[in-house]
Amino acid sequence: xxxxxxxxxxxxxxxxxxxxxxxxxxxxxxxxxxxxxxxxxxxxxxxxxxxxxxxxxxxxxxxxxxxxxxxxxxxxxxxxxxxxxxxxxxxxxxxxxxxxxxxxxxxxxxxxxxxxxxxxxxxxxxxxxxxxxxxxxxxxxxxxxxxxxxxxxxxxxxxxxxxxxxxxxxxxxxxxxxxxxxxxxxxxxxxxxxxxxxxxxxxxxxxxxxxxxxxxxxxxxxxxxxxxxxxxxxxxxxxxxxxxxxxxxxxxxxxxxxxxxxxxxxxxxxxxxxxxxxxxxxxxxxxxxxxxxxxxxxxxxxxxxxxxx
Numbered sequence: 001x002x003x004x005x006x007x008x009x010x011x012x013x014x015x016x017x018x019x020x021x022x023x024x025x026x027x028x029x030x031x032x033x034x035x036x037x038x039x040x041x042x043x044x045x046x047x048x049x050x051x052x053x054x055x056x057x058x059x060x061x062x063x064x065x066x067x068x069x070x071x072x073x074x075x076x077x078x079x080x081x082x083x084x085x086x087x088x089x090x091x092x093x094x095x096x097x098x099x100x101x102x103x104x105x106x107x108x109x110x111x112x113x114x115x116x117x118x119x120x121x122x123x124x125x126x127x128x129x130x131x132x133x134x135x136x137x138x139x140x141x142x143x144x145x146x147x148x149x150x151x152x153x154x155x156x157x158x159x160x161x162x163x164x165x166x167x168x169x170x171x172x173x174x175x176x177x178x179x180x181x182x183x184x185x186x187x188x189x190x191x192x193x194x195x196x197x198x199x200x201x202x203x204x205x206x207x208x209x210x211x212x213x214x215x216x217x218x219x220x221x222x223x224x225x226x227x228x229x230x231x232x233x234x235x236x237x238x239x240x241x242x243x244x245x246x247x248x249x250x251x252x253x254x255x256x257x258x259x260x261x262x263x264x265x266x267x268x269x270x271x272x273x274x275x276x277x278x279x280x281x282x283x284x285x286x287x288x289x290x291x292x293x294x295x296x297x298x299x300x301x302x303x304x305x306x307x308x309x
Contacts, residue, residue, distance in 0.1 A: 017052050020060050024048045025191035027064050039079025039129065043071040045191060047133040049198040054207060071132050074139050078128055085121045089114050123150035126160045130201045153204045163196050 024045060031041040047067040051058045095102045096111045103110070127146035131137070137145070150157045167185060171178045181189075 020048070020052060020058070021191045021195060022188055023060050024064060025188055027061070028190055029186060031068060036076060036080070037072075039077070040068050040072040040075035042079070042129040042194075043075045043133040044068040045194050046130040046198060046201075049191065049195045050130065050134060050202060050207070052195065053198045053202045067133055074132055074142070075129065077139060078124070078132070078142075082121055082125050082128075086118065089118045089121070093118075120147060122161070123147050123157065126150060126157060126164075126197070127201070127204075130198070130205075134205060134207070149204055153200075156200045156204050159200055160197050163193055167193070 028041050028045045031044070032038045044064045044067040048058065048060055048063055051063060092114045093111060096108060096114070124143055124146045127149050128142055131142050131146055131149075135142075135145075167181060167189060171181045174181075
């Protein structure tokens with residue numbers, strides 16, 4: 001019975017995460033009331049959601065306000081920069097599209113660089129607050145890293161844009177459910193949207209994920225762990241294929257080399273004496289000389305032994 005209510009149980013972990021999402025959503029709305037504090041509130045919200053994705057068991061209230069305090073200055077400056085730039089470029093588009101008396105139609109090509117700048121600002125919005133919540137860095141380097149990461153992970157960037165635009169587009173498509181969607185947005189969906197974004201940002205940042213096994217043990221899993229094995233497998237595959245595709249000329253050279261080595265070993269080996277061999281006179285004379293030399297050596301050794309006694 002106790003195992004059902006343990007945190008390692010997938011059902012309990014799911015329910016706990018849903019409650020944490022509901023709780024952090026209320027904290028986010030509360031801290032966003034001054035409007036100017038939306039920046040550090042987003043940093044704190046990303047911090048909690050990234051920890052949930054990582055599999056950490058956290059205290060939402062403590063983690064949220066610690067990050068809110070630590071990223072207050074940078075988050076506020078980044079939020080003011082994003083809002084100010086979006087307002088400026090939106091005004092430029094307004095004058096280009098709706099005020100031909102201010103900007104003539106001949107200058108309508110200026111809309112393209114304006115759209116590029118808006119896209120860069122959106123990239124900073126999608127990645128910047130999560131980077132502030134995850135890494136310790138200067139604000140300039142954080143903005144630079146946000147742009148580089150969004151370009152490197154372009155498909156993830158498209159998914160993040162789709163997640164942020166899903167509810168407004170749904171409310172525009174189904175106006176009868178607009179109030180219901182608004183209530184869902186206020187009480188749950190703000191944090192849920194950031195949680196979905198954190199699933200992709202967790203991979204883009206290359207963070208480790210804590211995995212709870214069935215036996216209760218905990219292990220860390222990184223997205224690079226699978227990628228690091230691939231070069232070794234490719235190298236091994238190329239080596240085996242090269243051996244299979246060995247040219248016939250090289251095969252012949254290898255076989256000739258083996259034959260030469262075998263002949264050299266055979267020439268250095270001692271000759272074996274056949275069983276029916278009969279010694280001739282020269283061989284007998286050589287054997288007698290050898291026996292006489294042995295006797296002389298024994299005689300030379302005997303006096304030395306006698307002196308020792």
